[in-house]
Structure formats: structure tokens, C-alpha cells
Amino acid sequence: MRYAEVSKAERIRIYDVARVAGVSVATASKALNDTGRMTEATRMRVKQTAAALGFRPNAMARALTRQRSFTVGLLTNDTYGRFTLPVMAGINEALVDQGVSVFLCGIEDDATLARTHVDAMLDKQVDGIIATGKRIDRRLPVDLSNLPVPVVYAFTQGPEDAVTLVSDDDQGARAAISHLLALGRRRLVHVTGPESFASAQNRAKAFRDLAGEGAPILHGDWSEAWGHAAVARLWAEAGVFDAVFCGNDQIARGVVDALRERGLVVPRDVAVIGFDNWEIVSAATRPPLTTIDMNLKELGREAGRLILELAEGKTVEPGVRTLPCRLVMRQSCGGATGAVRAEGEALQEV
Amino acid sequence: MRYAEVSKAERIRIYDVARVAGVSVATASKALNDTGRMTEATRMRVKQTAAALGFRPNAMARALTRQRSFTVGLLTNDTYGRFTLPVMAGINEALVDQGVSVFLCGIEDDATLARTHVDAMLDKQVDGIIATGKRIDRRLPVDLSNLPVPVVYAFTQGPEDAVTLVSDDDQGARAAISHLLALGRRRLVHVTGPESFASAQNRAKAFRDLAGEGAPILHGDWSEAWGHAAVARLWAEAGVFDAVFCGNDQIARGVVDALRERGLVVPRDVAVIGFDNWEIVSAATRPPLTTIDMNLKELGREAGRLILELAEGKTVEPGVRTLPCRLVMRQSCGGATGAVRAEGEALQEV
Structure with a gap:
């Protein structure tokens, strides 16, 4: 019993001294070490607290080396x-x-x-x-x-009054769409997730601004299966497009696979760009996805x-x-070697 | 300054009282609550410590409700x-x-x-x-x-003398191979990861035991691309197989895609089973992968x-x-509805 008590008492740390004395760990360390600037009253209070708690100098020596840890x-x-x-x-x-x-x-x-x-x-x-x-x-x-x-x-x-960090959906979407436009694509389609998501809304708004009022926006879920279904719908409607901006990489992978299965070549016939840069999806797509990384x-x-x-x-x-966000170039839009398609290059009809 | 000190002092907890008094949190709680069995000396020491540290009863009330937390x-x-x-x-x-x-x-x-x-x-x-x-x-x-x-x-x-938990690679592999055999498949191939991995070795050994000495084992990396390459190699060698046991789901997805692109139907012509049950891969494969979940x-x-x-x-x-491990049935082996293929059903040549 006595031994157990001693062993527990040994566990008194500089944090305990600081807390009981009502000062920071840094101040407690400095007080016990006779360094730093503080009133003598504070220094005395810390030393008395340390003594009262049975704080041991060798424990302090250890704590001093990591007084910035928390x-x-x-x-x-x-x-x-x-x-x-x-x-x-x-x-x-x-x-x-x-x-x-x-x-x-x-x-x-x-x-x-x-x-x-x-x-x-x-x-x-x-x-x-x-x-x-x-x-x-x-x-x-x-x-x-x-x-x-x-x-x-x-x-x-x-x-509202908090410090909040979010990725810039608008800027990320604009980077994707601008990339497609810079490569000479002019008939853009946006295939994305549910409208109830702010990120889907923000990206769709950027698409509307840059691709024009007439450019189609298809909302579905965030899955590969929706990528397939969206291509099937565009195909059935005989839509003409040469680029697809996808709301995430899973949708993009579905779109790429569905286009290939219809005999279209990505990126030659249709450029496809994703969002997320989720490597297990973006790097395994054939061809690998150019996409937006939210950093x-x-x-x-x-x-x-x-x-x-x-x-x-x-x-x-x-x-x-x-x-x-940042653009990650792989192969699904072409242009990875820095070559930019000339504007006005022939569009593919599907 | 005074205010800050008071505010810090308010953070004295029952843990502090217990530590300084050299007793457990449970004992400290009981001492302050006048319950439990202990010497009067101990009870007194705890109460004096609590008073000296300025420990407040309402803080104690909170701590009491979770004295089992650690x-x-x-x-x-x-x-x-x-x-x-x-x-x-x-x-x-x-x-x-x-x-x-x-x-x-x-x-x-x-x-x-x-x-x-x-x-x-x-x-x-x-x-x-x-x-x-x-x-x-x-x-x-x-x-x-x-x-x-x-x-x-x-x-x-x-x-060696530690408590160690691992998943049972041998049992998991046997579950996968037995499933293929129970479905009537007889020409099995194993496409898996690098031999340097114990898990690849364990699974390959189980495959050798159950599928026979002549059944091919192809080692590569753990990627979809290796699944494609393995099918290309089997195809070039005109190998005959009606089932592929894959070392992980990514390889299985590559194998399934490569087979489909060669006009084979999974699972009708070739059953494919994965390992890991990594949903983003296994559920998105067409058809979705039957696989082994390591739990x-x-x-x-x-x-x-x-x-x-x-x-x-x-x-x-x-x-x-x-x-x-456990078998997760989806569609890549058939039999998901409980129907088991009759033994001796025609094998596909590729």
C-alpha cells in the first residue's frame, strides 16, 4: 500500500504544478528553473506548489525538454x-x-x-x-x-464567428472547366451528384457561368453506376458533346468506361475530367483521370x-x-504533354 | 491575472485529487462521497487534499459518473x-x-x-x-x-510472448477456393500479389493444396493493371480456365474487365473471386465481386x-x-441466389 502510494506520488508532473499554481507549463518551468520574466510572487507560488505536491526535479528535467508539447x-x-x-x-x-x-x-x-x-x-x-x-x-x-x-x-x-476551413469548390470547378475550354472543347456536359449537396450546387453554378446557359447539367448520385446511366441518357438523346466535367472521380470512371464501350476514344473524341483525385479511382481509370484535387x-x-x-x-x-484546389493532369483530357488543342477542332457527334 | 488564475484553478479534477492523495480515482470518489471501504486515514487524506487543491463538489459529481473512463x-x-x-x-x-x-x-x-x-x-x-x-x-x-x-x-x-491478432489467410483462401469448387468449377487459376508477402504465400499455399499441383499461380503486384496483364498472359498461352481466385479485389476488378473486353461473360464463362471486400472496388466492379472479407x-x-x-x-x-475471414457473395461467381452449378458443366476455352 505504501509502495503503491509512493509510485503514484512519483507521477506528479510539471503540468500538475502549473495547474495548481494557476500558471502555464512554460511559466512553471521557468519559475522552477529560475529563468524567464515574472513577478517574484509568481515564482515563489510555483516553487511552493512544486514542493507541496512533491514534484521531483528529475521529472521536471524531462518535462522541460518538451514543455512545448501538448x-x-x-x-x-x-x-x-x-x-x-x-x-x-x-x-x-x-x-x-x-x-x-x-x-x-x-x-x-x-x-x-x-x-x-x-x-x-x-x-x-x-x-x-x-x-x-x-x-x-x-x-x-x-x-x-x-x-x-x-x-x-x-x-x-x-x-459564423468561428475559424472555418473549406476547399474552394467554385475555384476548383472553374479550373476544371477552364482546362477543358483551353484544350479547345466547346460542347461541355456536367454530370454530377445530388443537388442537395452544396458542393454539387457550387460546381454546377461555376459550370453554368463558364460553359453557358445551354450546357446540360445532369444530377444523379456520386457513383460509377450514375456515370454509366448518364452516358446512356446522353446517348439516347443523341446529345452532342466533346467534354464531360464530372462531379467526382467515381462518376468520371463510369463515364469513361461507358464511352469506351460505345466505341468512343477518351480523350480523342471526348475529354473527361473528374473531381477529388481519389487515387484508387482516378489512377486506375483507363485512361487515368485528369481531375481536381481539393488539397x-x-x-x-x-x-x-x-x-x-x-x-x-x-x-x-x-x-x-x-x-x-489544384488541377492534376493525367490522360483523360489529353494535353498532358502541354499540347493544347486548337480551337474549333471537329466535335464528335454521338 | 487573478481571473485567469481562478479559471485555471477551476479545472482541478478528481483525477488530480486522486493522484496527489496517492489513491485511485474510484477511492477518491468514494472518500469524498463518504461511501466505500477504506481506512479513516485514507478518507481524511483525500478530503484534505481535495480542500487544499480547491476541488469543487460539482466537478466531482461530473467525474463520479464516469470513474470507469480511461x-x-x-x-x-x-x-x-x-x-x-x-x-x-x-x-x-x-x-x-x-x-x-x-x-x-x-x-x-x-x-x-x-x-x-x-x-x-x-x-x-x-x-x-x-x-x-x-x-x-x-x-x-x-x-x-x-x-x-x-x-x-x-x-x-x-x-512471441505477446498477444497478437491476425486474420486467417489460409482459412480465407480455402473459403474462396472451396466456393469455386462447390460451384462446379474445376480449372482454377490464382492471380495474386508479390511472393514476398506472407499473405500472398499463405493464400497461394492453400490454392496449391485445394486446386492441385498443376493449377497456375501468377504473382504480380496488387493492382488492377496486373489483373489485365495476367489475363493477357493467360490468353496468349491459350490457357483453359473457368475460375480465377484473385489475391485482392483490385486484381479481380482488372481480371473481370479484361475478360469482358475479350467477350467472355463473368460469371457464366469464368467465375472470379476477390479478396479484401474493399467496397469501393468490389461493389463497383461489373458484375460486383464475390470476395473474402478479412473481418x-x-x-x-x-x-x-x-x-x-x-x-x-x-x-x-x-x-x-x-x-x-468470411465469404461475401455478390455476382462474379454466380450462385448468389443459392443455386450451385452442377459439377462437370462445360468449361470455356480461351
Whole structure:
């Protein structure tokens, strides 16, 4: 019994001293180390607290070497999903570089679970929380607006006065459509996901602006099967088109396969461009897809950078920050070698 | 300044009281609540500690409701990979159900990073560590064998005296091959990944046992492109086969597409079975793939269950536990409606 108590007492850390003394870990370290600037009263209070708790110098020596280390909570309603994974990878990279650990909590759209996890995070005294989700137009099922720690929202909708990071759907769509136009394509079709998604709306609006009022927009689901069905519909309507801007890579893969099975050559007859750059789909398509990458890993890195700034007490301007997407050139639009088709080249009738 | 100090002081938790008093959280709760069995000296010490630290009863009330909560460290060298994701999802499920939080650390095959993270986990006083990786025949780049907390290995190689969980490649392969044989297929081919992978070796050995010495085994990489190339090779050699057992779903998708493009109908002419049940591939293949699911989420759940048992001081027999795979029937082998082909049905020549 005595031994167990001693062993527990040995686990007193500089974090405990700092908390009990009401100062930051950095201040506690400096106070005990007789460095840094603070009032003598503060320095004395820290030293007395350390003595009262039985804090040991060798434990302090260890803590001193990593006084910048802390923990950030990562709250996600899409723990193992395709959009949040690169976001989380980026967050991890940004934090691990700074010696910060990530405390991961999956809430799976469950409000009760979300509150439990947020309480657990606060109990563990995380220095900040990053909230991430599956859709930029959906909020997490928990209110994080009055927490004692800073919060950054990444690829999910945050409150108006929050720091929120989303990818720039409009700019990404414009990059895709401009690429098709620059390659000389003039009869564009947009095959995309459900209109209920903000990202589908944003991309369709960009398409309408650049491709013209008459250019067809077909909404369906986000699947390969819809890519096949959309081509079948265009085919039945004897539509004329030389390029398809697809709402995601899965649709694009379906479109490419359906065109090939009708004897059309991609990109010679029809250029096809995707969205997401989900490699398992985009790289395996024949030919491999030219597509738009939302730079989600970079978005995660930025979220990590911002939460560290907030945790350090720096000021970060609130509001929605849209981060740019980038064009990834493979072979489904041609032009990968830098050659741009001459304008006015013959269109294919289908 | 005063306000900030008060606000920090408010964060004193029952965990702090317990640690400073040298008792468990449960004992601290009971002492403050005047319940439970302990010496009066212990009860007094806890109460005095709580008073000295400024611990507030309402904070205690919250903590009491979750005195069973603790944290488990999850160490992975494949933070966002396809095999570890379902494993991690399963671990999360098992632990969240028990009110346990997961502290995630990605080490990306970096030994220094791994040691840093293990130190961080121990500093945060995790009650156990689950180690997970990308391959069952590779060890993580860090020695976890002499830690003060229990360790469970899931989908990675552990030391001999450890508790290790892997999926049963042999049983999974036998389930796939037996399914083809039960459907009346007799000319089987195995198209799989590199021989350097234990999983490729295990599956090939099962194939050799069940399909016979003469049945061809083609090793390549784990890609769709290799599925296409393998069919091209079989075609050039005028091989006769009515079923292909593929080492993963990506190879199977390539095989199915290549067969269709040569005018063969899957499954009528050739049955194709995959491995992994990676839905984005298996469900999108035309026809959708019958395949083997390694039950990785279940493996993760079992890892979570075992680490909790170990953390509670229960005895868990060390050694490697192989968990069974299961057959997932879709359409690429036929027989999905329960109808089994008659034996001896005509073979297709290609």
C-alpha cells in the first residue's frame, strides 16, 4: 500500500504544478528553473506548489525538454471516411512536427456521444479542438461555441464567428472547366451528384457561368453506376458533346468506361475530367483521370497550424477560409504533354 | 491575472485529487462521497487534499459518473491506410462502448517518432497500447516489450510472448477456393500479389493444396493493371480456365474487365473471386465481386476487448490468434441466389 502510494506520488508532473499554481507549463518551468520574466510572487507560488505536491526535479528535467508539447482533440463525425482521412493526415503532420499529440474522437453523427467525447477532451485538458466532418454544408451534432479552449472547423460547417476551413469548390470547378475550354472543347456536359449537396450546387453554378446557359447539367448520385446511366441518357438523346466535367472521380470512371464501350476514344473524341483525385479511382481509370484535387491534406495542415496559434494565445481572424484546389493532369483530357488543342477542332457527334 | 488564475484553478479534477492523495480515482470518489471501504486515514487524506487543491463538489459529481473512463493508446504505422482503418474503427467501437478514449499516434515507420509517441502515451498514463500496422509479416519499428502497460498487436507482427491478432489467410483462401469448387468449377487459376508477402504465400499455399499441383499461380503486384496483364498472359498461352481466385479485389476488378473486353461473360464463362471486400472496388466492379472479407473491424473490436481485459488486470493467454475471414457473395461467381452449378458443366476455352 505504501509502495503503491509512493509510485503514484512519483507521477506528479510539471503540468500538475502549473495547474495548481494557476500558471502555464512554460511559466512553471521557468519559475522552477529560475529563468524567464515574472513577478517574484509568481515564482515563489510555483516553487511552493512544486514542493507541496512533491514534484521531483528529475521529472521536471524531462518535462522541460518538451514543455512545448501538448494535446489537441480531433473530433470527427466521419472517422474513417474518404474526405476526413486526408484532412486528419494533414492535421497529424502539422501537430506531430510541433511535438503535439492528437486525441481522436469519432462521434458518428451521435449528439450524446459527441458531448461525452467533448467532456472527455476537456477533462484531459486538450489545448484546442479541431472539428471535421463529411460535408461542408453540415454541422456536427454538438455545440462547440462556448468551450474554454479554441476550436477550428475543417471541412464541416462552423458557426459564423468561428475559424472555418473549406476547399474552394467554385475555384476548383472553374479550373476544371477552364482546362477543358483551353484544350479547345466547346460542347461541355456536367454530370454530377445530388443537388442537395452544396458542393454539387457550387460546381454546377461555376459550370453554368463558364460553359453557358445551354450546357446540360445532369444530377444523379456520386457513383460509377450514375456515370454509366448518364452516358446512356446522353446517348439516347443523341446529345452532342466533346467534354464531360464530372462531379467526382467515381462518376468520371463510369463515364469513361461507358464511352469506351460505345466505341468512343477518351480523350480523342471526348475529354473527361473528374473531381477529388481519389487515387484508387482516378489512377486506375483507363485512361487515368485528369481531375481536381481539393488539397485536403493541406487543409488539415492549415487547421493544425491555426489551432496551435490559437492555443498559444495568438489572434486568428474568424470567418470561412476557402483553400484553393489544384488541377492534376493525367490522360483523360489529353494535353498532358502541354499540347493544347486548337480551337474549333471537329466535335464528335454521338 | 487573478481571473485567469481562478479559471485555471477551476479545472482541478478528481483525477488530480486522486493522484496527489496517492489513491485511485474510484477511492477518491468514494472518500469524498463518504461511501466505500477504506481506512479513516485514507478518507481524511483525500478530503484534505481535495480542500487544499480547491476541488469543487460539482466537478466531482461530473467525474463520479464516469470513474470507469480511461484512455488507450493506439500506435499505428499506417494511420490512414486501407487495412488499419477498419481495424481502428473496430477498436474505437469496442472502447467507446466502455467509455474509453483513444489516443492516436501515427508513427509512419519512423523509429524516433515511434519512441517519442510511446513516451507521450506513457506520460499521459494510458492504460494500455494497441499496436497496428499494414502487414502481418512486419514488425513496428519500436520495441514495446518492456513497457509498464499491457500491449496488444493487431494486424502487425508482435513478439512471441505477446498477444497478437491476425486474420486467417489460409482459412480465407480455402473459403474462396472451396466456393469455386462447390460451384462446379474445376480449372482454377490464382492471380495474386508479390511472393514476398506472407499473405500472398499463405493464400497461394492453400490454392496449391485445394486446386492441385498443376493449377497456375501468377504473382504480380496488387493492382488492377496486373489483373489485365495476367489475363493477357493467360490468353496468349491459350490457357483453359473457368475460375480465377484473385489475391485482392483490385486484381479481380482488372481480371473481370479484361475478360469482358475479350467477350467472355463473368460469371457464366469464368467465375472470379476477390479478396479484401474493399467496397469501393468490389461493389463497383461489373458484375460486383464475390470476395473474402478479412473481418478487420471485428479484429479491431477483439483487440479493444483484450486490451481492456489486460488493463483491468485479467489474464490473457499470449500467442497469435488467427481470426476467421468470411465469404461475401455478390455476382462474379454466380450462385448468389443459392443455386450451385452442377459439377462437370462445360468449361470455356480461351
